[in-house]
Structure formats: C-alpha cells, structure tokens
Amino acid sequence: xxxxxxxxxxxxxxxxxxxxxxxxxxxxMVPLASAHxxxxxxxxxxxxxxxxxxxxxxxxxxxxxxxxxKTILRKGYGLADDARHMSITPETVFDVGSISxxxxxxxxxxxxxxxxxxxxxxxxxYLEHVPADKAAITLHQLLTHxxxxxxxxxxxxxxxxxxxxxxxxxxxxxxQSRPGEKYVYxxxxxxxxxxxxxxxxxxxxxxxxxxxxxxxxxxxxxGFYNDPQWQRLSVAHGYWNGTDEGSPATWPGPYWTVMGNxxxxxxxxxxxxxxxxxxxxxxxxxxxxxxxxxxxxKQDSEGEYYGYGWTIQQTEQGELITHNGGGIGGNxxxxxxxxxxxxxxxxxxxxxxxxxxxLPYDIHxxxxxxxxxxxxxxxxxxxxxxxxxxxxxxxxxxxxxGILLVFLLVMFRLxxxxxxxxxxxxxxxxxxxxxxxxxx
Numbered sequence: 332x333x334x335x336x337x338x339x340x341x342x343x344x345x346x347x348x349x350x351x352x353x354x355x356x357x358x359x360m361v362p363l364a365s366a367h368x369x370x371x372x373x374x375x376x377x378x379x380x381x382x383x384x385x386x387x388x389x390x391x392x393x394x395x396x397x398x399x400x401k402t403i404l405r406k407g408y409g410l411a412d413d414a415r416h417m418s419i420t421p422e423t424v425f426d427v428g429s430i431s432x433x434x435x436x437x438x439x440x441x442x443x444x445x446x447x448x449x450x451x452x453x454x455x456x457y458l459e460h461v462p463a464d465k466a467a468i469t470l471h472q473l474l475t476h477x478x479x480x481x482x483x484x485x486x487x488x489x490x491x492x493x494x495x496x497x498x499x500x501x502x503x504x505x506x507q508s509r510p511g512e513k514y515v516y517x518x519x520x521x522x523x524x525x526x527x528x529x530x531x532x533x534x535x536x537x538x539x540x541x542x543x544x545x546x547x548x549x550x551x552x553x554g555f556y557n558d559p560q561w562q563r564l565s566v567a568h569g570y571w572n573g574t575d576e577g578s579p580a581t582w583p584g585p586y587w588t589v590m591g592n593x594x595x596x597x598x599x600x601x602x603x604x605x606x607x608x609x610x611x612x613x614x615x616x617x618x619x620x621x622x623x624x625x626x627x628x629k630q631d632s633e634g635e636y637y638g639y640g641w642t643i644q645q646t647e648q649g650e651l652i653t654h655n656g657g658g659i660g661g662n663x664x665x666x667x668x669x670x671x672x673x674x675x676x677x678x679x680x681x682x683x684x685x686x687x688x689x690l691p692y693d694i695h696x697x698x699x700x701x702x703x704x705x706x707x708x709x710x711x712x713x714x715x716x717x718x719x720x721x722x723x724x725x726x727x728x729x730x731x732x733g734i735l736l737v738f739l740l741v742m743f744r745l746x747x748x749x750x751x752x753x754x755x756x757x758x759x760x761x762x763x764x765x766x767x768x769x770x771x
Contacts, residue, residue, distance in 0.1 A: 377404045380714040385409055390697050392679030393423050395599040399672045411567040424566045424596050425678035426579040426660025431595035432521050436474055436640030438528050440619045447531050457527045462502050468510045473520040474639040475627045479506035480517045485588040488658055497522055497587035514628045518592035525591025536590055548608045553597040556582045567680035569660035576659040599676040602665055648710050655699045657682050664698040675702045694722040
C-alpha cells in the first residue's frame with residue numbers, strides 16, 4: 332500500500348506539472364511593454380521588437396515598413412549566408428516564391444490592355460493540344476485559382492522541365508473540381524499563363540517580364556534564378572528546415588517547374604516600388620489595375636478572396652491586400668492595410684515545413700508570421716506578443732496526450748480502488764466466519 336501511495340503521489344505531481352505546462356503553452360510568457368517603450372519612436376519599437384524575434388525565434392530577413400507614405404523602418408536582420416557570416420541588408424536579394432504570380436497576372440493584363448488577348452477567352456484559344464476536359468478553362472479561371480487544376484505537377488522547383496513537358500504533365504492531370512466551381516490553389520494554372528504569355532508575345536517568359544514589366548517599373552534588382560546580374564549583388568541562401576539549399580543566384584533554370592508561378596528574385600525595396608507603380612497606373616490603366624484587386628472568388632478562410640495574383644482579406648483594421656511566397660529559398664510576404672495606410676514588406680531566407688506521412692505538421696513561414704504579428708502590434712501599440720507559427724500540431728498533440736494520460740491515471744486509480752475494496756471485504760468475511768463458505 333505504501334508503494335502504491337508513492338506511485339499515486341508521483342502521478343499527481345506529474346499531472347499537476349503537465350497542466351502547468353499546458354497553461355504556459357496557452358499564453359504568451361512575454362513581458363508587457365514598458366511605459367518607457369510606449370514613448371519611443373515607432374521605428375525604435377519595431378526595431379527592438381524584431382531584434383527580439385531574431386533572438387527568440389531565429390528570424391532572418393529584410394524588413395521595410397511604410398506608414399502614411401513615410402518609411403518607418405528599413406533594415407536587415409540575421410544572416411544571408413551562415414557559412415560566410417554574411418549579414419542581411421535591405422539590399423539583399425531573396426527568392427520571393429509565389430509573389431511571382433502577381434507579376435504573371437500583371438503581364439496578362441498588360442497584354443489584354445494591348446488587345447492581344449482577353450482574360451475571358453479559353454486557354455484553347457492560345458494553347459495547342461488542350462484535352463477536352465480542360466479546353467473550356469478560361470484565363471480568368473487560371474488567374475483566380477478556379478480552373479480546377481491541381482496545385483503541383485512536377486517533383487521540385489529545380490526539376491529540369493521544358494515548356495512542352497510541363498504542358499503535357501499539366502494536361503494529363505485530372506481536374507479536382509469543375510472549372511469555375513471553387514477556389515483550388517494551383518501552381519499549374521499560373522504555369523499555363525506563362526505559356527500563354529510566350530505564345531501571344533512571341534518571346535520567352537523571362538525576357539518578356541524583364542523588358543515589359545521589371546525594367547519599365549524600375550525594378551532594377553528583380554529577375555530570375557541563374558541570372559548574371561546577381562554576380563554583383565548580395566543574394567541570400569535559402570534554408571529549408573535548417574538545411575542550406577544554396578544561393579538561388581546559382582540554381583539552374585528557371586525551368587518550367589516554376590515558370591509563371593515562382594522563380595522570381597527581388598528585394599524589399601523593389602517590392603515596395605512595384606506597389607507604388609501599380610498605384611500610379613504606370614504600366615496598367617486604372618481599370619486593369621482594379622482587376623488585380625477585385626474579390627473574384629472566396630478562398631478557404633473566412634473573409635478572404637482572391638483577385639489576380641493577390642489575396643484580399645477583411646481584418647479588424649479594414650481591408651488587407653496581401654500575398655506571400657515560400658519555397659526552398661525561404662518565405663516572403665507583402666501586406667497593405669488600406670485604411671491604416673500601413674504597408675509591410677518582409678523577405679526571409681528561412682522556412683520550416685515538416686511533414687509526416689505526406690501531411691504537414693509543423694509550418695513556420697517566418698516572413699508571413701512576423702508580418703501579421705508586427706501589424707497587429709503596430710495597430711494596438713503593444714509589442715509584447717511574438718509571432719505565432721503558421722501551423723503546428725505539436726501543442727494539439729501535447730493537449731491530446733495530456734488528456735489521455737490523465738484519463739488513464741484516473742481509470743487506473745478507480746480500478747485499483749475497487750480491487751482493494753474487494754480484497755478488504757473478503758478479508759473481513761473470513762475473519763468473522765472462518766468455518767463457513769461464502770454464500771452462493
């Protein structure tokens with residue numbers, strides 16, 4: 332009995348400790364902003380906060396914050412190349428992933444503005460050998476991720492795939508839904524748009540983007556993988572789950588695994604310039620620009636809609652126009668809070684994306700997570716809260732495991748208690764009537 336009581340005491344202590352851990356996980360154990368910090372300039376508060384995110388969460392990236400048309404902060408944090416201890420600066424070039432899609436969308440609208448295509452036309456108008464089940468898909472549906480095409484069609488971003496091989500692979504895939512029925516994010520759809528740009532313009536997709544978008548917009552540090560221009564610039568290595576994937580400046584390609592849906596490299600300065608160009612209608616007319624930001628189709632989350640290469644989202648601060656990108660080069664995020672006149676550009680070369688049995692269980696998009704929490708901190712004048720991971724099953728697993736453990740301990744104690752009570756009853760009967768058998 333003494334042994335069992337010791338076991339129960341240890342179990343009770345363990346349960347109390349576990350519940351305490353759950354409470355710690357459920358709140359942010361961070362100090363409140365001091366009265367002194369509240370009187371500091373916003374730029375100092377943001378800088379101090381980001382340095383803390385670097386120390387406590389391993390953030391590395393370039394950050395540019397504008398408010399009311401003024402630059403509040405423009406600074407780099409962490410390392411662009413761990414091996415060489417090369418620091419990130421505002422001029423550092425990053426792989427911006429799916430932010431590339433908005434450039435593809437703008438190119439399509441530019442060609443429409445020139446009368447060379449119409450977004451409501453079917454892809455079979457511009458591409459050959461389109462199978463019957465996909466012939467009626469429109470450019471508009473590709474732009475809004477409502478074509479029904481699945482997300483991926485190749486093994487990886489650096490897989491050497493030609494345009495013809497990419498088209499064949501995409502056209503062979505079964506549709507996940509009827510064209511126009513619902514939102515299904517699709518890299519494949521934006522690759523088809525890149526192919527349309529090549530067919531209509533008569534030039535390669537990278538050359539068209541450089542000659543007709545990047546250079547006219549003044550994006551002097553924006554281009555694609557494996558471009559000679561990167562030799563004279565600082566380019567951040569990509570770190571996928573902590574592994575150095577090398578510099579996108581020297582990656583082969585770009586191949587048709589990323590054409591149209593990714594493969595663009597840029598800086599926070601160029602991304603900010605791009606936004607200003609769109610607002611000034613330098614490349615696109617007001618009516619064409621409006622198409623980029625129109626709420627065409629509802630996304631998976633409540634209050635989120637997709638335009639052409641952009642997400643439009645309702646927040647407590649009003650309308651947010653945003654998009655992020657992620658891959659082996661890291662994670663980038665651009666966000667414009669219209670009513671608050673706040674814009675945040677973050678490019679990071681770190682990303683965590685862990686999967687188990689083909690299912691993700693731990694996702695940390697450092698640029699996106701940091702951008703969301705930074706905006707919330709700015710609006711609430713409170714820089715105590717750290718960024719939360721995009722998605723993680725670890726806390727949920729701990730909670731489920733804790734509940735199961737407590738349940739098993741309770742059941743064990745109840746079962747043991749019944750057993751001991753039964754033994755005590757038999758013992759008393761035997762002492763009272765040693766010569767008699769228990770009644771049947």
